[in-house]
Amino acid sequence: MGKVAKTSAPALGALQGSLAAIREIDPNLIDDWGPADRLDEFTAVNSEDDGEGFDALKSSIQDGGQQVPILVRKAKSEGRFEAIYGRRRLRACRELGIKVRANVQDIDDQTALLAKGLENAARRNLSFYEKARFAEAVLEAGHATPTVRQVLSLSASGLSHLMKVTQSVPVKVGDLIGAAPKSGRPKWTALAELFIAKKLTERAAVSVLQKCGKEVSSDDRLDVLLKEVSKRGARQGRSSSEMTPVEGVTIKTGRGSISMSAKKSGTNAKFAEWLDENLAEIIKRSYAEFTAVNRTDEN
Numbered sequence: 233m234g235k236v237a238k239t240s241a242p243a244l245g246a247l248q249g250s251l252a253a254i255r256e257i258d259p260n261l262i263d264d265w266g267p268a269d270r271l272d273e274f275t276a277v278n279s280e281d282d283g284e285g286f287d288a289l290k291s292s293i294q295d296g297g298q299q300v301p302i303l304v305r306k307a308k309s310e311g312r313f314e315a316i317y318g319r320r321r322l323r324a325c326r327e328l329g330i331k332v333r334a335n336v337q338d339i340d341d342q343t344a345l346l347a348k349g350l351e352n353a354a355r356r357n358l359s360f361y362e363k364a365r366f367a368e369a370v371l372e373a374g375h376a377t378p379t380v381r382q383v384l385s386l387s388a389s390g391l392s393h394l395m396k397v398t399q400s401v402p403v404k405v406g407d408l409i410g411a412a413p414k415s416g417r418p419k420w421t422a423l424a425e426l427f428i429a430k431k432l433t434e435r436a437a438v439s440v441l442q443k444c445g446k447e448v449s450s451d452d453r454l455d456v457l458l459k460e461v462s463k464r465g466a467r468q469g470r471s472s473s474e475m476t477p478v479e480g481v482t483i484k485t486g487r488g489s490i491s492m493s494a495k496k497s498g499t500n501a502k503f504a505e506w507l508d509e510n511l512a513e514i515i516k517r518s519y520a521e522f523t524a525v526n527r528t529d530e531n
Contacts, residue, residue: 359414360416422458
C-alpha cells in the first residue's frame, strides 16, 4: 500500500535521498522518456548550452566524476531504463564511455513528470521559450492543463503566456532562434504578436534568421528578427516620399497609395509613350514574380 503515495508531490522528496537506489548503469541501456525539457535536445542553435556549457559539464565529470545522479525508471523492455531527467549528464557519460550514476525508481508517468518539473525548478535555468515548448510537449503527450501547471509551478495566466508563444510562433522559427536564455516573456510575446497581427510570416522570419551566422547567439537572433520587423514597419509607416528614377518619371509614395507620372514631353518623351503602351503588362509580370516568392505561409 506504500506505493500509492508515490503519485503525490510531497513524496517526490524521497527520490533525492534513496541512496540504495543509486546504481552505475551503461548509458547505452538508457532511453529518453517524456517531453524534452531543454531546447538543445532538438536544435543545435542554442550554443550557450549545447556548446561551451555542455563541454564544461563533460570536463567536470571527466575530472571529478559525476556528482549528481540522474533519475531513471525501468523500461518495459527487459534490462533497459528510461531517463526521467539528467539527459545532458547521460549524454556526457555516454560520450566519455563511462557508466552513469542513476537513481532507479519505480514511478508512474504523473510522478515522473512532477519529478522532472521539480528538478527544472531547482536548477532555475530553463529559458522562457524552453518552458513554453516543454509545456506544449506535456500537453501534446495527453496530460491535462492542471498537470502542466503543477509540473512547471505556473499560474493560469503564466501558462497562458507560454501557450500564446508556442501557438503563434512557428516551430521552425523557434528552432532557428534557439532557447534565448537571456530573453524573457516581453520579447517572445512581442514576436508572437507580430505573427498574430500578420505583420510577420514564417517565410520572412526564416529568411532573416538564416542570414545570421552561427556565431550569433540565440538571444541576438531574437533581437535581430524583432529589429528587422521594426525597420520594415518604420519604412512602411512613412507619411510620403517622392523619387525620380529617370528624368521625366516621378514616383510618389503616400501612406495609402503609390502613384507614378511620366511626362510626354522633354528628353524622355518617347519613353513615356512606351510606358503608356506597356505599363499594364509590366505590372502584371511584376505581380506574378511577387506572388511566386510571397505566398501566404500555412502557419
